[in-house]
Amino acid sequence: MLYRLWYYVRETLVSLWRNLSLTLAAILTVAISLSLVGASLLIREGAARATAQFQEGVEFIVFMVADASPEQDAAIRNVLDSSPAVSGYTYVDKAAAYEEFQRLFADKPELIESVTPAVMPPSYRIVPANPDAGNVAEMARQFGEQPGVKEVATATEAIRQIEDFSTRVSQALLVAAVVLVGVSTLLILNTVFTAIGARRQEIEVMKLVGATNWFIRIPFMLEGTIHGLAGAALAIPALYVVDSQVLAYFQESDAVPLFRGFAVPDGFVWDTSIWLLVIGGLVGMIGSAVAVTRFTDV
Amino acid sequence: MIKLEGVSKIFKGDVVALKNATAEIQRGEFVFLVGPSGSGKSTFIRLLNREEIADEGRIMVAGKDLSSLSSWKVPYLRRNIGYIFQDYKLLPKKTVYENVAFGLEVIGRPRQVIRQQVPAILELVGLARKAERLPDELSGGEKQRVSIARAFVNRPMILLADEPTGNLDPGTSVGIMRLLDRINRSGTTVVMATHDRGVVDTMRRRVIELDRGVITRDESRGVYE
């Protein structure tokens, strides 16, 4: 059994080495396409988090002071319920605000420790009937003057721009990535095909003496899978670069108010890395499986 | 051991390679297949190894009906069948030893079995001292001995040979035929396609003659013509 394992490993390595230039091309293509996939996922997640509180038509948020009285609260609620200018709102209480804070800053435990639910400001997230910027600003001003209101945050032009920009960038990256993943699959197929061609004689003899199809195929499938995994492994450092450079760039810009960071927790980067490995492995396996079933049949 | 009943093989373009062939070959027999070029000798042999599938009729090999044998079982059938060729089909980058060992390695035989059997079979074919040579460093006769060693190292019940002396001079052919005869006497059934009149006439074994895919003669102790 161990001997057979050694056989597979040896044959696979020999084949990879013989085919070095194509192997490198396949690995690099996988690496580039998976880097794009990863970057796209990170930017999307970052943007979603940065604008988490401003989704589904919410244009401004009324933060109450943490110790607002029930009367002050009722007054605001009364306006919201009766005003025709307000088409909808959700109330986020202290507990929910704290929960959201924990989620958004999952990778900054020291920040989470510094707050308690008690100090979190409850807030109203408001969907205005007319989302026109001038109107929103006017409504925000009016709410800001009410007693018990700490602050009103509007979905500024900057936030909308971030949303637009990140959506466009991540979609463009994703399209490029999908095309390149297709190209990688074809390249792996071609590389494995070449490897099979280089060993035609051996395969012929193997069939004659009664080697099973799987015995013949496994080294080639391992080869393709290694292409995919190696490419994914190269894409993972790129993912961390995107996280530390690109996302950090957005974080440092002043565009994003309050505590909405354009950051993704390390856990997400980690999960994305795993996904890249899975995609890479699958791309390699599929490419080589097509090659072996088409070109090594009895 | 081998049985054909009304076997036909027609290639595309209505090329009739074998037509209604019926024959039975017993365990331990030595059979020559003779006939002009294109008469179907190679097709006959390839059918036995299930490299080709019969269009009509039934073929039994080693107790298995080849027409109903599922394709995943074919490798196991082939482990019972040694196969040698006019052009040897040796792997040029492997040594004599490695070429023979390869045949065992790829059917998953344990390493100690390989270490034991390969030297023994090289001894049998008379190449023990050339184990580390590459095929390019061997004569035609020696190459054919390597290919016989590879085909026989797993002690198959049947040995198929397609013109094994086709590239060899008469003197060398005699040596190869001695070796095949010896293998046959150890109980292995041998089926050999050949154009080699001298070989057939000196061996005086069973002869099956084909002409345009039809069996026209089947004699025990026959001659070439």
Ligand SMILES: Nc1ncnc2c1ncn2[C@@H]1O[C@H](COP(=O)(O)OP(=O)(O)OP(=O)(O)O)[C@@H](O)[C@H]1O
């Ligand atoms: N794969 C194939 N596809 C189409 N026709 C084939 C194929 N293999 C063999 N034939 C045809 O079948 C016929 C018999 O061929 P076969 O190779 O069995 O003859 P043979 O007796 O071995 O000839 P030779 O003595 O030249 O080796 C020939 O007409 C050949 O052209």
Ligand SMILES: [Mg+2]
């Ligand atoms: Mg022939």
